[in-house]
Amino acid sequence: QNQDQALREKRMDNHFPKVMKNRYIHFPIDHGNHWTIVVFDNVDGIWRHYDSLRLVKGCHNKHFEIVKEIVN
Numbered sequence: 001q002n003q004d005q006a007l008r009e010k011r012m013d014n015h016f017p018k019v020m021k022n023r024y025i026h027f028p029i030d031h032g033n034h035w036t037i038v039v040f041d042n043v044d045g046i047w048r049h050y051d052s053l054r055l056v057k058g059c060h061n062k063h064f065e066i067v068k069e070i071v072n
Contacts, residue, residue, distance in 0.1 A: 025042060
């Protein structure tokens with residue numbers, strides 16, 4: 001969840017003025033041989049990551065690590 005409104009405005013609102021009028025903004029990510037998608041909920045300020053691969057619990061998720069870098 002994006003808690004810092006000033007940071008959000010700097011990074012999102014200024015770069016995507018037309019897009020920010022939408023509730024959901026989609027960011028597809030190409031991981032080479034696999035795609036995932038990150039969705040930003042503009043109303044709630046929440047980022048969600050969707051990955052069709054179901055990894056074993058406790059297994060390192062390299063796709064999610066890349067997503068964390070993008071969101072930050």
